[in-house]
Amino acid sequence: MRPVGLALIALAALIPLFWFAPLAASRDPVALFSQYLGTAALIVMGINQFLATRVPGLELVFGPLDRIYVLHKWLGIIAMVGLGLHDIIDADMDGLRGGPLADAAEDIGEVSLYGLLILVLASVITFIPYHLWKWSHRLIGVFFFMGAFHYFFIEKPFANADPLGLYVSAFCILGLVSYVWMSVLRPLAPRGHAYKVASVRHINGLTEVLLEPRGRGLKHVAGQFAFLSVMGGGLTEEHPFTLSAAPRDDRSLRFTIKDLGDYTSRLYRELKVGMEATVSGPYGNFSMPSGRDPQVWIAAGVGITPFLAFAQTLKHRESGPIKLYYCVRERGDIPYVADLQHLAEETGKLELMIVNSLEGVRLTPERIVEDLKGDLRNAHVFFCGPAPLRKTLKNSLVLKGLRASRFHFEEFQMRTGIGLGRLAVWLWDRGIYAIEKRRAEKTQPAE
Incomplete structure (x- = not known):
């Protein structure tokens, strides 16, 4: 993710404070803060709907699309936290008059909150089948529309035509237009x-x-x-x-x-x-650098695919020595090994090493450092494979001297969780530990 994109999102969510701050002198500050949380969540959701459109130029501002998908997930979670706090913290203010739709807007806001909460949870619980998740994910725009309706007609200490009202409305319209484009217009328009x-x-x-x-x-x-x-x-x-x-x-x-x-x-x-x-x-921006610095390519399973493309370009470009570690769990034919060996012989720049876990071989940071003869500081490392292996290798290689900016990777999965599985395992382990501890205490002989 690009810092400029993150900064723009943060700025968009913070700008309403410029108009909210003067209202604190005459209004309940706690209720006002709750209303700010609700408007900031709407702004973030409007931006999030826009990020889902994949329109040209997004990658220039927010980074490669795989990182945008990760950002999309976390913005959804942040927005839900903001909406949850907005619901918990009383936003009612004395002396405000609502229009004829204020009561309906209140009820619709509740439906929107719980609908969005269910769908966001479904997005991060990764064992839900992809096709069911994708179908339900389309409903987020409907609940966002309900949230915008709640904002437009609820009682609030400013008018929709005020600068603050127009500012928040612009992000609501951005989100609604993005949703209509993705769900209605884009499927009908020629694309690709x-x-x-x-x-x-x-x-x-x-x-x-x-x-x-x-x-x-x-x-x-x-x-x-x-x-x-x-x-x-x-x-x-x-x-x-x-x-x-x-x-x-x-x-x-x-x-x-x-x-x-x-x-x-x-x-x-x-x-x-x-x-x-x-x-x-x-x-995506997973591409080889120019220059003669040493490179390490690490592929696990189907993660070999980008490196097949990389290897085919070596005949026509300058590069330093390249070590390709192909991590597999195969006993028979390993896909594309013959092609890679041919390219290695043809270019003289590529060294292919098969890391077969069924033969008891594991790729370790120590092996990479040894194979590079200690020249880790100048190396570029490219990784495509499971996230746990990526994190282990990156952390260890950075500690051994690799510059973090030279560890390149692409998110292998577009849909990722937030560690709920690890949290469940940790809670289970803690529960088992507590039970065993109590049993041990009960069986200890009295002194």
């Missing part, structure tokens, strides 16, 4: 680039798809991802996948997709040559 499925290949649980453009095609750089939608077979829903081949002159594209869920399972079974497809993008 038209492609045809040229070939389909199944490789050890992976589906490799080669697409040929039906028009000018999509222009991308190695390491980026795009949204794929296939016409037919129940595959029209857009899903993001990394492009697993370097850019080609004819702008054909290759995706390599692992069978991990309902959609990817259907893709594995139903995708056929000749099907029409739409590709939207590209997105």
Whole structure:
């Protein structure tokens, strides 16, 4: 996430204090603070709806789209905290007159709060199936509309036509327009680039798809991802996948997709040559740097896809020595090993190392440092794989001298939780510990 984007969001939420502060002299400050929390939450939700549109330019301000998805999640949580406090802290003020819709706005605000709370919780509880989550997620705009209705017609110490009222209304309108665009207009509008499925290949649980453009095609750089939608077979829903081949002159594209869920399972079974497809993008900023500094590429499982594209560009670009650690749990054929070995021999810049956990081999920070002969300070490390492994390696390598800014990664999952699973395990462990401690105390002989 880019600091400038975070600063703009924080500033947008804090600006209403400029108008709220003078009101504190004549109004209940506690109730006024509650009303500020409600307006700030609406502002954040309006921005969050806008972030979901994927309009051009968002990545320049807020960072790569994978980071925007993480920001989107946390802004939703922050907004819900603000709305929850607004509901708990009494916002009623003496001497205010509401319009004819004030009572209805109060009730609708309650419905909006609890509806949004349920949907935000559904977003961070990751064991809920993706298709159910995505369907329910569309209702957030409906509850946001109800929250905006509550704001427009509820009793408050300023008018909708005042500068403060106009300011907050602008973010409500931004959120509502964004929702209408995403849920109604965008599905009807032409989008993306038209492609045809040229070939389909199944490789050890992976589906490799080669697409040929039906028009000018999509222009991308190695390491980026795009949204794929296939016409037919129940595959029209857009899903993001990394492009697993370097850019080609004819702008054909290759995706390599692992069978991990309902959609990817259907893709594995139903995708056929000749099907029409739409590709939207590209997105992401996971790209190789220029220069001759040493590089370390770490791929786990299907995380090899961006590095396949990276490796194909080595024939045409300058780079320093590159060590690719391909972490797998395979006994038979390992996808794309032959291709990578050929590229390594052809370019002379790439050293491929298979890290097979079934053979008792583990990738450790110490091994990386040893293989680099201690030159960690000047290295770039690229990682694509599970978050726990990423965090372990990054923390250890930074402690050993790697500059944190040179550890590059992309969020492997667009939908992530907030640690509820870890919290549940911790609470369970604490509960078991307390029970065992009480039992031990009861069984101790009296002195």
